[in-house]
Amino acid sequence: MGKTLFDKIWDAHVVKTLEDGQSLLYIDLHLVHEVTSPQAFAGLRMAGRSVRQPNATFATMDHNIPTDNPYDVRDQIAKKQIDTLIENCREFGVQLADLDSPHQGIVHVIGPELGLTVPGKTIVCGDSHTSTHGAFGALAFGIGTSEVEHVLATQCLWQTRPKTLRIQLEGSLAPGVTSKDVILALIAKYGVNFGTGHVIEFAGSLIPTLTMEQRMTICNMSIEAGARAGLMAPDDTTIAYVKDRPHAPRGEQWEQAVALWRELKSDDDAVFDRDIVFDVTQLSPQVTWGTNPGMGADVNGTVPDPATAPTPVEQRALAAALEYMGLEPGTKITDIPVQHVFIGSCTNARIEDLRLAASVVRGRKVANGVRALVVPGSKQVKRQAESEGLHEIFLAAGFEWREPGCSMCLGMNPDIIPAGERCASTSNRNFEGRQGRGARTHLVSPAMAAAAALAGRFVDVREFAGVHQGGVAHGAAR
Amino acid sequence: MEPLVKHKGRVALLSRVNVDTDQIIPKQFLKRIERDGFGEFLFFDWRYLSSGEPNPDFELNAERAQGASILLADANFGCGSSREHAVWALSDYGFRVVIAPSFADIFFNNCFKNGVLPVVIPQDVRDELAASYAAEAWDAITVDLENQVLVTDHGLSVPFDVDPHKKHMLLNGLDDIGLTLQFDEEISGYEARRQVYQLTY
Numbered sequence: 001m002g003k004t005l006f007d008k009i010w011d012a013h014v015v016k017t018l019e020d021g022q023s024l025l026y027i028d029l030h031l032v033h034e035v036t037s038p039q040a041f042a043g044l045r046m047a048g049r050s051v052r053q054p055n056a057t058f059a060t061m062d063h064n065i066p067t068d069n070p071y072d073v074r075d076q077i078a079k080k081q082i083d084t085l086i087e088n089c090r091e092f093g094v095q096l097a098d099l100d101s102p103h104q105g106i107v108h109v110i111g112p113e114l115g116l117t118v119p120g121k122t123i124v125c126g127d128s129h130t131s132t133h134g135a136f137g138a139l140a141f142g143i144g145t146s147e148v149e150h151v152l153a154t155q156c157l158w159q160t161r162p163k164t165l166r167i168q169l170e171g172s173l174a175p176g177v178t179s180k181d182v183i184l185a186l187i188a189k190y191g192v193n194f195g196t197g198h199v200i201e202f203a204g205s206l207i208p209t210l211t212m213e214q215r216m217t218i219c220n221m222s223i224e225a226g227a228r229a230g231l232m233a234p235d236d237t238t239i240a241y242v243k244d245r246p247h248a249p250r251g252e253q254w255e256q257a258v259a260l261w262r263e264l265k266s267d268d269d270a271v272f273d274r275d276i277v278f279d280v281t282q283l284s285p286q287v288t289w290g291t292n293p294g295m296g297a298d299v300n301g302t303v304p305d306p307a308t309a310p311t312p313v314e315q316r317a318l319a320a321a322l323e324y325m326g327l328e329p330g331t332k333i334t335d336i337p338v339q340h341v342f343i344g345s346c347t348n349a350r351i352e353d354l355r356l357a358a359s360v361v362r363g364r365k366v367a368n369g370v371r372a373l374v375v376p377g378s379k380q381v382k383r384q385a386e387s388e389g390l391h392e393i394f395l396a397a398g399f400e401w402r403e404p405g406c407s408m409c410l411g412m413n414p415d416i417i418p419a420g421e422r423c424a425s426t427s428n429r430n431f432e433g434r435q436g437r438g439a440r441t442h443l444v445s446p447a448m449a450a451a452a453a454l455a456g457r458f459v460d461v462r463e464f465a466g467v468h469q470g471g472v473a474h475g476a477a478r
Numbered sequence: 479m480e481p482l483v484k485h486k487g488r489v490a491l492l493s494r495v496n497v498d499t500d501q502i503i504p505k506q507f508l509k510r511i512e513r514d515g516f517g518e519f520l521f522f523d524w525r526y527l528s529s530g531e532p533n534p535d536f537e538l539n540a541e542r543a544q545g546a547s548i549l550l551a552d553a554n555f556g557c558g559s560s561r562e563h564a565v566w567a568l569s570d571y572g573f574r575v576v577i578a579p580s581f582a583d584i585f586f587n588n589c590f591k592n593g594v595l596p597v598v599i600p601q602d603v604r605d606e607l608a609a610s611y612a613a614e615a616w617d618a619i620t621v622d623l624e625n626q627v628l629v630t631d632h633g634l635s636v637p638f639d640v641d642p643h644k645k646h647m648l649l650n651g652l653d654d655i656g657l658t659l660q661f662d663e664e665i666s667g668y669e670a671r672r673q674v675y676q677l678t679y
């Protein structure tokens with residue numbers, strides 16, 4: 001029997017397997033941020049341990065950083081966390097992209113950007129959206145703080161072998177429909193825990209047509225399906241993206257690495273524990289209406305009626321979601337007004353996302369009463385966008401143009417949504433209170449967020465001129 | 479870590495599906511750099527009204543749930559963010575066992591690292607337990623990890639599965655890092671044969 005892509009990466013990283021089935025897995029790259037690491041470093045210090053591979057460990061600060069003036073951290077506890085990270089990195093010899101670094105940004109944006117993320121690696125971070133890096137054919141997953149400490153001390157993790165699930169994404173996307181819509185539609189169809197206990201391999205005819213950034217958006221949200229990780233086999237697009245990045249292999253090592261990466265794909269006769277085929281051809285832009293990422297609909301759809309849910313528990317959950325969201329069953333998605341628009345986060349704050357949003361915004365104005373923010377995912381994204389003049393398009397339309405960070409994705413910094421107000425957000429979670437207590441989050445693609453900012457309500461971005469010529473989603477992304 | 483062999487405790491019932499870690503411990507409380515002191519913020523947005531008063535409708539504020547150390551939850555408990563703070567908050571509040579039909583993976587792992595036992599039982603058994611608890615047939619459960627069974631104080635016993643490795647660690651209160659360091663030679667051996675792409679340049 002052949003091996004899956006997952007099997008190949010897993011098998012190549014097993015240091016030791018115990019009789020009880022636990023495997024000690026070697027970790028090639030450990031990404032660190034300020035929120036989930038302080039207790040781990042404190043544990044090391046208490047036990048008199050050191051960081052086993054400082055060179056394989058890379059830290060940044062993103063969650064707590066104010067994005068208007070990153071240096072002006074007024075929240076004293078947030079400041080303490082940031083200062084603690086600086087101290088810890090200095091003491092333990094860990095590389096840190098601090099606020100002065102040209103590389104600072106959201107951890108899942110800078111890993112790929114710096115060539116730290118490459119195919120075949122095992123990558124962990126104390127952050128669930130580590131799944132993002134799976135787009136490169138790396139086995140990447142989020143861990144808790146105790147595990148962060150474990151990896152710092154040993155460069156390994158105890159793991160039970162997960163199951164495998166292949167999702168074949170077939171067909172091509174209509175203009176105006178993006179990879180964000182693919183993953184939102186997939187979770188809306190199968191639910192927020194269909195991936196639990198599994199590593200998902202995304203395959204099928206759609207993947208080769210996607211850029212790396214579009215692929216990352218899908219893998220980023222595989223955790224919202226409950227999956228342990230999302231994976232995509234590396235191909236020419238992957239290899240071209242990685243080439244010449246600062247921390248990627250070079251020269252002879254590069255040639256050797258590429259030869260090995262070519263082997264990283266599921267064998268034709270590989271067997272998966274589960275298999276799903278999902279046709280993307282008919283997809284429309286998606287908008288979530290509820291309080292988990294699976295509660296979503298087509299932009300031309302309506303808010304569902306809790307009475308139609310199959311079980312009493314689900315009926316209650318649905319009714320509670322609608323109450324929190326302040327929505328009536330049957331409301332047309334396009335009748336939902338928004339007061340805030342957030343274009344940012346590790347899901348959709350890369351250069352192609354900003355180009356896409358800018359292509360919708362160009363020459364138009366943000367609707368009255370809407371506050372709209374663009375928060376680039378990293379300093380590098382910001383520099384690139386500014387060199388292309390994208391910031392001018394946003395500023396002229398009435399958007400705020402911010403410094404990199406997680407920003408409104410989770411409201412652990414000053415960027416929060418007031419209770420009862422609505423936000424069209426390109427982030428990945430619409431949980432109760434995620435963007436601020438009582439805040440109402442609707443997840444959308446960057447194109448849909450941009451369109452909502454202009455209209456002051458959700459609209460089908462395909463109705464905007466220019467979308468049909470060349471296609472916003474793909475034309476602008478190249 | 480404190481071992482968990484047999485634990486008897488009062489039960490609190492939380493009949494909500496897909497409870498995410500943002501609800502268990504909202505992010506405004508993640509900024510501490512210590513591991514303790516999170517219990518008072520557990521389920522903060524549900525537990526307290528905007529006025530700061532306890533929310534009388536929230537399950538954990540019920541009279542019967544006071545002093546509970548076992549949480550009877552529902553499907554996909556602990557989904558969302560990887561924050562271990564969620565487990566620290568549950569444990570600091572006093573919970574040592576969480577029972578549910580299913581858990582999110584990262585949360586499930588984090589429990590074991592902190593001496594909290596997540597017990598998976600079938601959905602129908604969970605619903606039956608929830609119904610008899612609500613009907614006040616019983617108040618407490620004894621969880622016997624050694625024999626992998628939980629028994630309500632009205633005598634209903636429910637067997638459960640647990641990963642043998644995790645069980646061993648929890649029964650003995652063992653620290654993962656200590657265990658791993660016994661394999662230092664194997665790790666060094668592995669490091670010596672890493673492929674070019676596994677290194678950072």
Ligand code: SF4
Binds near residue numbers: 063108
């Ligand atoms: S952008 Fe949001 S999801 Fe991504 S790492 Fe930051 S807080 Fe987490």
